[in-house]
Amino acid sequence: MSSIIRIEFPPAQQAPARGGEGGLIDLSPQRHDLSPQRHPAPGRSRLNGWLLRAAAPAAILLAWQLASSFGFVAVEVLPSPADIVAAFAELIRLGDLQAALPVSLGRAVAGLAIGGTTGLALGLFAGLWRIGEGLFDAPLQMLRTIPFIALVPLFITWFGIDELAKLMVIIAATIFPMYLNTYAGVRGVDPKLIEAASIFGLSHRQAAWHVILPTALPSILVGLRYASGAALLALVVAEQINARSGIGYILNNANMNQRSDIIIAGILVYAALGIAIDLLMRLLEHLALPWRPKLALA
Amino acid sequence: MLSHDHAVELHGVSRVFAGRAVLDGFALTIRPAEFVAILGASGTGKTTLLRLLSGLDRADGGTVRVPRRRSVVFQEPRLVPAKRVWQNVVLGRRGAAARARAEAALTEVGLAAHVNAWPKTLSGGEAQRVALARALVQEPDLLLLDEPFAALDALTRIRMHELVGQLWQRYRPAVVLVTHDVDEAILLADRVLVLSGGRISLDVPVDFPQPRIRSGRDFSDLRMRLLSELGVAVH
Structure with missing residues (x-):
């Protein structure tokens, strides 16, 4: 689901080959399709975007809370998120x-x-x-x-x-x-x-x-x-x-x-x-x- | 005092930049309601002349007499981006009366639908028509056009030529059009001047009737004459 569009140009020397009946010109064997594509429903993609952005902070919070809960870090040095909410x-x-x-x-x-x-x-x-x-x-x-x-x-x-x-x-x-x-x-x-x-x-x-x-x-x-x-x-x-x-x-x-x-x-x-x-x-x-x-x- | 049979009177006008006289002993008179086109290669003093006529620049010597009410349409629209289209047309004035005048002027240039638009949403031709409306609102006795169509596409330029011709017929200001386009000069003007070296090297009337057709005999004869005066080889 990459959003990067790669536009590839045909090599300059290569003469464009004429297409058959429709008179279409085939620009290159590697031409890229830039015609409109079907996108997922906008509401859903926005939700996905939000989830994506929230993922990293949520993971950090979770790791932090777990580290405190299991006693990996001293409470006096780094209190857990729950402690801070309590504060x-x-x-x-x-x-x-x-x-x-x-x-x-x-x-x-x-x-x-x-x-x-x-x-x-x-x-x-x-x-x-x-x-x-x-x-x-x-x-x-x-x-x-x-x-x-x-x-x-x-x-x-x-x-x-x-x-x-x-x-x-x-x-x-x-x-x-x-x-x-x-x-x-x-x-x-x-x-x-x-x-x-x-x-x-x-x-x-x-x-x-x-x-x-x-x-x-x-x-x-x-x-x-x-x-x-x-x-x-x-x-x-x-x-x-x-x-x-x-x-x-x-x-x-x-x-x-x-x-x-x-x-x-x-x-x-x-x-x-x-x-x-x-x-x-x-x-x-x-x-x-x-x-x-x-x-x-x- | 400005005599009644002249909208513009210049006598013995000189303008010197860094020791180089761009205009020297320049003389020109323009009648009220006359449409004068000025042709000339770059650096021949066209822009200097227009700046003297508009009052943006002062001559170093000689007499410059112009009407009090003057307007300019520049090559670029020069609209204030933070003001709506109608506010640009009556720049510096407010209130219902100002707005009504702006709406009337915009209707005349065919932009009634864009009264409230922001300048950056307009196309090049539309923006230039706003600039024309802004110039008209001043009810000028002298309208200065500084290559106003140069940046427009060919089709828009044809429409602008018609529009300027119509507005001139209706309001009859004296017009000075500076242009590089020989056909444009012949299409619109009563009189074409060619400038070279800070002097008028050719001053010809365009006396065949409107509407003028580019393929007409008179048209092409005059085009040849002007081009050869401008130093362009014509075959």
Whole structure:
């Protein structure tokens, strides 16, 4: 059931042999049949696809559970999947998770909002106005080469170990992806489109609003997607700084109490946040860019 | 001020790029509602001339007088991909009145069914008709056509020729058509100019009646004359 189609061409020297009555030309003895083929019912093939994709994770989970159940790995090192589910139940029962999630999400969203807006504004300014490019582009291109994680010690001395330092780390992580993609998107608009806009009487402001921004939007949204990913990463790092609330606090406590089941549960919460953000961004792109041809490489 | 008997007046126009004069002492007048085709090999100043007429570029010297209301149809449609077809036609304007105007213009170019479509879903010929509708909506006194049919397939090009001819008959703007296609120039224009070396080397009226037939005697005589002026050997 291979889905790969091999197209074979006849050797060049070989003269095509003329077919009999119908005047058909036989191209080659190895010609390949590309006529429509009967496919299995679509619902069934989708189910098969799902099963195929679920197979490997399910096998790993099963092996993991069996390894723990038969005592191949110590529970303190790697608790079983069932233990982790129990840890989740414990976190929810005690209300820890419900208390931590809004705090962590709030940090990420606030940092993303401030950093993303700043990056967007700088990117638009540098993209639309030459003076903005001159002022900001070179310094920002230099600053972006600094890994934001390297800034953490500096931010702790500047902003202390409370919320401000955490927020600043997330802001620093989100400005640059947003700036770079916005700037590139605005600069990438075909000058011929802008020329056409000026022919049809649009002012600079109107051309920016009606031509440049809509055309640059896909790139801006890519920037937002990168910035969201960076916000999550920065959240994890920032919550290592003296966390007294949030998922980082749960992880920190669990670490001190040697509760690897809770640590893994916390890591899975971060992972779930990552997936949720990705889904949200895809939905946003889908809604904001209805004009883009849908290209799916199955 | 623009005198009433001319839509376009150019006198002593020069345009220099990097020390090379693309146009030098160039003069041209076009009457209102006149359809002028401009032929010429690459690098003879056709594009420069069109950019001066459209206002996208400024001359280095001389007089350039053109109507205030001008439109251009470019070789590529130049539609904003993120705007629906009707929004492209009335680019920068909103509201029911703008939409009604766009719909009327799109109906005239035969695209009433595609008012709400996205540009990327259109074929090349359809996109170029949207560009034509966008130019018409401006109610131009001067319509500039910069090889607008060059990228279209032969059948679509024939339909576009008919469409442009009809629209010109109805609205009577002065038209400047830059093209490489001698037959296209003879089919559509009242007057054909050949440019070479930044000057008009030939300026002939096309005075036989519409509809013009490619196989006609007048047509082929003029075609021969233009081709030989363009330096193409004709046997």
